[in-house]
């Protein structure tokens with residue numbers, strides 16, 4: 001095998017093994033470039049391409065190696081799995097990153113690894129790559145390092161100095177599940193670095209406010225990922241655990257990764273023919289957004305009466321139908337926060353509504369132009385126009401009517417055109 | 423109806439708006455000279471791209487608009503959509519006519535229209551910050567072709583200048599046949615035109631045999647793109663929504 005073939009083989013193995021980590025975000029960090037440096041981060045993050053499954057490709061997401069001494073049941077790289085193994089050298093990862101970056105393929109590097117030898121030995125190499133990129137290559141693009149559970153605090157500290165984002169994966173929603181599927185890991189080894197990073201990130205941030213050229217420490221914060229659908233937790237348990245991660249550790253993001261069955265010889269896991277729970281994953285992300293950007297508390301959406309998200313309709317609509325007494329919202333008078341809670345109105349539209357109504361009361365026509373989803377919103381709002389749809393209809397009737405409009409999306413264009421003439 | 427014909431540049435447009443006011447024309451059309459058809463029998467005013475006049479309109483707008491509002495105005499111009507000049511004129515008139523700021527009046531169709539077009543242009547700018555693909559065509563010169571719907575190249579420059587400040591690069595718009603060149607030694611941006619006769623089709627603006635290292639990195643990128651995909655999650659509709667087919671031409675990962 002010549003050199004080119006070998007690097008190709010390594011890249012196939014080690015990118016394929018890394019793809020189950022769903023995070024690819026390159027946002028949240030502002031690192032400017034200098035005259036002799038390469039790259040910058042602007043805070044927004046860029047998706048340079050999209051995979052055929054529609055996911056953002058922003059970073060070169062690879063493992064340093066897929067050799068691993070652990071045996072986590074849900075993981076393709078687990079010790080007991082009979083697969084081809086490979087390992088990059090430090091130089092190879094540096095060269096791939098720089099050369100991809102120079103061609104504008106990527107925003108930076110997302111590096112994680114299986115554990116070879118021990119946690120510190122592995123972590124040392126991850127840190128060395130980040131260090132070389134920053135100091136030798138003067139690279140100012142994005143670096144996301146996934147830490148190795150059990151590695152020493154000194155290495156965690158160094159990782160924070162060179163990386164924009166740090167992640168420590170929670171792996172599963174509860175401790176019981178982790179014990180059952182990842183016997184080599186323990187919750188403590190995961191929570192300890194999370195709380196170390198939380199403290200350090202906050203500390204460096206306040207220092208930076210006082211001293212302008214204080215060093216950066218993981219300026220894009222920390223994130224984590226949990227696999228859903230591999231273990232029996234309800235949506236309520238998943239989201240409560242997420243809420244805790246947001247509150248206790250100031251997570252920038254919690255990622256939910258629908259379990260993709262990879263094996264059929266383990267009774268603890270869904271069988272290989274089970275479809276990945278993509279819709280559930282989608283609904284969880286919607287709930288996550290409601291929690292972070294729409295002022296909802298998890299308990300409003302998921303509680304003992306409703307511990308599972310509705311598959312057919314989004315969680316905001318589902319909440320609204322259970323709480324019709326909060327409606328109708330008056331578009332021209334009610335607060336921004338109330339408008340934000342209307343199904344079919346996103347935060348951009350809500351902002352535009354609040355700005356526009358200062359110049360005159362808004363009617364259906366204007367609301368439609370602003371871009372709200374009238375089909376859903378009309379049952380929950382009143383505006384300047386006389387005709388109102390928000391008359392004490394039953395939740396089940398509204399639900400039925402809205403679902404009917406979803407179906408019509410798939411009707412042929414001919415019938416859509418007919419509708420225009422009615 | 424009077425037609426004010428201008429040279430197609432931004433400053434030309436501003437000068438045309440000046441003329442409309444100067445002549446107190448109430449039913450005015452501003453039109454690119456190139457699109458002027460001999461079938462127009464109405465009055466035609468040939469606008470001279472006069473710096474003083476454009477500056478006055480520009481400063482007038484700047485006094486009344488936020489930075490965001492100015493950006494909307496410029497981005498809408500870059501859309502090159504048919505009749506966009508008339509929309510911009512109407513917008514300027516709305517702005518000048520009101521004592522207070524009208525920028526946030528999204529109930530006004532002109533304001534909303536401009537906001538929407540500017541958003542589309544902004545979206546394409548963001549897309550090309552992502553979709554530019556450089557090739558090292560030798561001597562560490564990194565070259566990229568683009569074919570955007572709107573004329574986003576001018577607003578792409580700052581991003582690439584910041585990011586690749588120590589690298590020489592060219593970004594070339596094959597649809598509009600012009601490009602920009604950044605020289606890392608003196609950190610200057612220059613316009614480049616490649617003579618049409620050296621281009622076979624608009625497919626390849628520069629026909630150079632790539633060196634083996636360049637080919638290797640393109641192949642590795644394609645390899646990565648393939649392997650980072652999760653087959654069981656395949657969602658072609660979503661994929662095409664994010665990366666519309668018209669942009670595939672210059673993306674190595676979308677070449678077979």
Ligand code: SF4
Nearest residue numbers: 068070072075078114
């Ligand atoms: S430690 Fe990480 S790489 Fe190793 S088996 Fe567990 S999840 Fe997989």
